[in-house]
Amino acid sequence: MPREVSDILKSYEPATGKEIWQGEAGDVEQAVARSREAFPKWATTPLAVRIEMLRRFANVVRKHADDFAELIARETGKPLWEAHTEVQAVVAKVDISVTAYAERTGQKKLDSALQGSAALRHKPHGVMAVLGPYNFPAHLPNGHIVPALIAGNTVVFKPSEKTPVVGEFLVRCLHEAGIDDGVAQVLHGGPEEGKQLVAHKSVNGVLFTGSARAGIAINRALASDPSKIVALEMGGNNPIVAIPTPKIEDAAATIIQSAFTTAGQRCTAARRLIVTADFYDEIVPAVRALADRLILDEPFADPAPFMGPVIDNETADLLSESFLALMSRGGRPIKHLKRPDPDLPLLSPSIIDTTEIEERPDIELFGPLLQVIKVEDFDAAISEANNTRYGLSASLLGGQPKDFERFWTQIRAGIVNWNRPTNGASSAAPFGGIGLSGNHRPAAFYAADYCAYPVTSTEMVQPRASIGVGLRDK
Ligand SMILES: NC(=O)C1=CN([C@@H]2O[C@H](COP(=O)(O)OP(=O)(O)OC[C@H]3O[C@@H](n4cnc5c(N)ncnc54)[C@H](O)[C@@H]3O)[C@@H](O)[C@H]2O)C=CC1
Numbered sequence: 001m002p003r004e005v006s007d008i009l010k011s012y013e014p015a016t017g018k019e020i021w022q023g024e025a026g027d028v029e030q031a032v033a034r035s036r037e038a039f040p041k042w043a044t045t046p047l048a049v050r051i052e053m054l055r056r057f058a059n060v061v062r063k064h065a066d067d068f069a070e071l072i073a074r075e076t077g078k079p080l081w082e083a084h085t086e087v088q089a090v091v092a093k094v095d096i097s098v099t100a101y102a103e104r105t106g107q108k109k110l111d112s113a114l115q116g117s118a119a120l121r122h123k124p125h126g127v128m129a130v131l132g133p134y135n136f137p138a139h140l141p142n143g144h145i146v147p148a149l150i151a152g153n154t155v156v157f158k159p160s161e162k163t164p165v166v167g168e169f170l171v172r173c174l175h176e177a178g179i180d181d182g183v184a185q186v187l188h189g190g191p192e193e194g195k196q197l198v199a200h201k202s203v204n205g206v207l208f209t210g211s212a213r214a215g216i217a218i219n220r221a222l223a224s225d226p227s228k229i230v231a232l233e234m235g236g237n238n239p240i241v242a243i244p245t246p247k248i249e250d251a252a253a254t255i256i257q258s259a260f261t262t263a264g265q266r267c268t269a270a271r272r273l274i275v276t277a278d279f280y281d282e283i284v285p286a287v288r289a290l291a292d293r294l295i296l297d298e299p300f301a302d303p304a305p306f307m308g309p310v311i312d313n314e315t316a317d318l319l320s321e322s323f324l325a326l327m328s329r330g331g332r333p334i335k336h337l338k339r340p341d342p343d344l345p346l347l348s349p350s351i352i353d354t355t356e357i358e359e360r361p362d363i364e365l366f367g368p369l370l371q372v373i374k375v376e377d378f379d380a381a382i383s384e385a386n387n388t389r390y391g392l393s394a395s396l397l398g399g400q401p402k403d404f405e406r407f408w409t410q411i412r413a414g415i416v417n418w419n420r421p422t423n424g425a426s427s428a429a430p431f432g433g434i435g436l437s438g439n440h441r442p443a444a445f446y447a448a449d450y451c452a453y454p455v456t457s458t459e460m461v462q463p464r465a466s467i468g469v470g471l472r473d474k
């Protein structure tokens, strides 16, 4: 059937608005069929060979690091220096996932209470659909793809419709490393193709990173299909709590890094700065002063910017409207959200005090917009920090070890830090959240867990058994 015009996808450079790519949405049926066909051979390829191929992939990425970083910077708008760190994370993922596979899954001999020997081994699920977001278009899908391939699954990867070029580049690197076209495929498309993949009867697992809205839709679509493994890595409305510390400049820098790195487009970005009243007049002006100095520019500018644009004009419009909506409900701007060019999505870092808003909307505003909430004391700060349906990351600035112990005990989130940013999580640790942030299938080091299922066996070379009771004499 000829394709509809709506199947044409386009990708734009956020910093300039220039179109950089046009393509068609992929054929879900065909992609899944190829993946299913490739599965038996890949699943039975020795683990050592699969690992070797992924190590080759890491080398291919290293070889193309400059081109890859440039592409990420162009297609997402993030600064070039930051795009380079994303490429490094793609490379580092391979060794970390090899270790994780052995530690979390792999094969083990078990102590057997029975006669014979007992073993725990893991099997791949089959065809995995990987659905990626735009903010880390290489690193985050790669965080599903690499462990899935090591475990012996085949992968159909649908990149975000906003970053198809980076998605395609990533998969080309896998192919250049010798991994078959059917073992790892890119499938272009938007939510529609995502839905079809999720629902496809030959897809055995859905590994998703994106918004809570889409994650919930996936969960709902699979409510009557318990056979699929589903990992949902979703957003956050993350708190950073500041209580008195003599290190005001460092605390301010930590807040800035948490809120505005990647123009606030990190799932772990701090959205709410919760400050006790005895520290407000010291820390808030320091944060404002530092935010005033941040360089906002296109990714390749010299001097290098701290942050670039958000992904597109629609997102920039939504953030501008959200800032105004918070103001109209009683928010007090500390630093206005500005958009130097109304036709481009470059937004200045913005800060608004929302203490006086009675019912603050508990939504993820995915951009450079930080809300400040003044509270009476540390108890109130903890309670305000937990005043969210999400639970991805949280951080405490200042205080003593006993304060952090209390914070750690009472905060509901998958990442709970002390005097460190809410973001910048390590790939060598589990990465996931609770509430609307995830479905208890953390990624990063624990991605190994959802990429294979355990099979226990008790084994003997020959049958040996006798029935001790309940038998009639011969
Ligand atoms: N917890 C984590 O590890 C991370 C979470 N995120 C979250 O991702 C979001 C930003 O990324 P976006 O690309 O805007 O997310 P999104 O949810 O709009 O899209 C993510 C992917 O899902 C697909 N999709 C959308 N609706 C779908 C549906 N109903 N069924 C199947 N697939 C569907 C999209 O086409 C895309 O490939 C933020 O909410 C951010 O917090 C981003 C990075 C990491």
Ligand SMILES: O=C(O)CCC(=O)N[C@@H](CCC(=O)O)C(=O)O
Residues within 6 Å of the ligand: 135, 136, 140, 143, 265, 266, 267, 268, 422, 423, 424, 425, 426, 427, 428, 431, 443, 444
């Ligand atoms: O997935 C990993 O390997 C580690 C987690 C990670 O990289 N987290 C980053 C990015 C998360 C994001 O925005 O979306 C972070 O915590 O900054």
